[in-house]
Amino acid sequence: MTMSPVDAVVRDPTSVIAAIESRFSCRAFLRDKPVPRQQIDEILRIASCAASSTNTQPWKVYVLQGDRRDALVEKVCAAHDATRADPSSAAEYGEVADYYPSEWVSPYIDRRRHNGWGLYGALGIGKGEKDKMHAQTQRNYRLFDAPVGLMFTMDRVMGRGSLIDYGMFLQTLMLAARALGLHTCPQAAWNNYAKIVTPLIGAGPEEMLVCGMALGYADESAPVNAYRTPREPVESFTRWV
Structure with a gap:
């Protein structure tokens, strides 16, 4: 019998928290360690449980591996x-859209610069x-x-709120x-070359590129993967009213 989500119990909440806290933008993957298709399918199945306004589910995903990935x-590198x-x-x-x-104004430009120079510092x-x-x-x-590239699109007809759903x-x-x-590493950088990306993946003219993402196994020996971006303390962005 399938358990209702209302009755479901998260028996190991520490694992949920660990998944959240251990996520970072990985910038070095093991190219020679492929990700089985069934794992990618499972990840996408789980992701499909994400909330969306009025259940619109605006996401479209293109998975690239092997020759299509390399092409x-x-x-894009040539461009x-x-x-x-x-x-x-x-x-x-x-x-294609203002990402x-x-x-730029403070404090956002300050955080952006700190991130950029921190990353460059880790890379020497x-x-x-x-x-x-x-x-x-x-x-x-x-x-x-990464052996897997994911490209995410959305129909242009959808509104700004669908980008919240997408997030x-x-x-x-x-x-x-x-x-x-x-x-993983979510990547807005691909948006600069949407004119190349969308035709190659087979996206229609009614679709806009939202972002790309690298997926694979982290190269634990790469110094860049030791870099972590700082987070603002809760009290800096929270107001109790």
Whole structure:
């Protein structure tokens, strides 16, 4: 007999908390350790339990492995190199939607800078080392060597609230991956090259790219995976009214 969600008991809440607290943006994966399809299916099944307003479930997921993964990586990396060689060509691409604010203000710009320089510090990249910075940015487009790339789209007709639903879906997916011993890295960087990504994955013109995600087993020996972003204390963002 299937237990009702109302009656269900979380018998090991520490495991739930551990999945949340151990999630981080993994930036080095084991390329030669594939993820079985049944595990990916299970992660997506669990993620489908995420809440969405009026049960709209606006998410669409494209899974890339093997040759299709590699084809996407090579095409976007080539475009990334081309835009560096000729910055004016960047106008050909660009984001399909405003992911970041048009003007950065404190405290958000401060956190962003702290994160950027903290990450570069962990990688031994100093200010002004543009070649290294370019190579590290391109690691995004190489999926940090993860064997699985996930691309997420949504129908353009949907409203802004569906992006809130999407965020809950993505977080649920990442926690499901942790429960199965895998790691992830959600990536907004792919949005810059949506014009390349969406046709290659077979997304229709009615779909917009929301983000990408790397999925796989973490390279525990990589120094970058020891980097952790700080979190604001609860009292800094909470008001008891």
